[in-house]
Amino acid sequence: MDPKPQPQLPPGVHVLVHDWLSANAVVLWDDEHTASVVDTGHVTRARATCDGVAGALAGRRLRRIVNTHLHSDHCGGNARLQREHGAGAQCAIVVPAGELPGAGAWEQPESAVAQAGQQAEPFRADAGYAAGDTLWMGGLPWQAHAAPGHDDHALMLFQPDAGVLISGDALWEHGFGVLFPEIDGGDGFAAQRRTLLRIEQLAPRLVIPGHGPVFAQPGAALERAHTRLDVFEADPPRHAAHALRVLLKFHVMEQAHPPTRGALARWFASTAMVGRALRRFWPGQSESEVFEQTLDALARVGALLPRGERVADPDLH
Numbered sequence: 001m002d003p004k005p006q007p008q009l010p011p012g013v014h015v016l017v018h019d020w021l022s023a024n025a026v027v028l029w030d031d032e033h034t035a036s037v038v039d040t041g042h043v044t045r046a047r048a049t050c051d052g053v054a055g056a057l058a059g060r061r062l063r064r065i066v067n068t069h070l071h072s073d074h075c076g077g078n079a080r081l082q083r084e085h086g087a088g089a090q091c092a093i094v095v096p097a098g099e100l101p102g103a104g105a106w107e108q109p110e111s112a113v114a115q116a117g118q119q120a121e122p123f124r125a126d127a128g129y130a131a132g133d134t135l136w137m138g139g140l141p142w143q144a145h146a147a148p149g150h151d152d153h154a155l156m157l158f159q160p161d162a163g164v165l166i167s168g169d170a171l172w173e174h175g176f177g178v179l180f181p182e183i184d185g186g187d188g189f190a191a192q193r194r195t196l197l198r199i200e201q202l203a204p205r206l207v208i209p210g211h212g213p214v215f216a217q218p219g220a221a222l223e224r225a226h227t228r229l230d231v232f233e234a235d236p237p238r239h240a241a242h243a244l245r246v247l248l249k250f251h252v253m254e255q256a257h258p259p260t261r262g263a264l265a266r267w268f269a270s271t272a273m274v275g276r277a278l279r280r281f282w283p284g285q286s287e288s289e290v291f292e293q294t295l296d297a298l299a300r301v302g303a304l305l306p307r308g309e310r311v312a313d314p315d316l317h
Ligand SMILES: [Zn+2]
Pocket: 069, 071, 074, 150, 151, 169, 177
């Protein structure tokens, strides 16, 4: 059997594939002298992201940082990259226009990062972009498309000539990001359905996802995503339980050393988004009960490893 062919990206497009804590970064050579980057990973990996981006620039100047959405795993390197490449007009941070007010003000308790109990370095956005806009990157026009579902303000970037989609967390090869608006009683399932249909209409040849390797011919990935969405839509508490598992696992991944069970339980009880999920989906249960259930479910599948009083991530600690 022939080996699986490697997907061909347009020249000047370089994907730095990271892990589940840190989203992929896409470096695009705009011309001989300048380049853009889409998404910048998690703050705890910012040093490595800056080094990776610097290598991929091949001597070009980074003139623009674009974010698909402002989750901590997609914009954690913004501040450091901008410090290293020059603020404002030198190296502008461009975010979804709907996020522009308050973008990057993670020190504010109402910010998305604070609400999810995550870590990020604050930054100041310089401009916004919206669905219908065209961004010239890598010497090619990229169309911005709305990608609600995982995040109300998320955008995808599509290059029609090459048939390449930068999908963020709207579509991975095996799944998609948690539909966070659904946790707060918003429109998550229907929005995600619209986003998947939009991807089908665009009919990309290649997808550069927010996490995982680049993949070709996304028909099978879209089918899997629809099936997953059907399951969640039929059973919203199942989706909410999945969201809590993702948030807890992510919090452990953010720690340099395995945290104690007690510290994790305190984080769980004090995180605003977790509290809202508990009140909405498990009003009759205590925080500690739902915490134990969430941790047990992650331990059963080997996603977290309780070791005595500490809880480790099997890939990181
Ligand atoms: Zn995300």
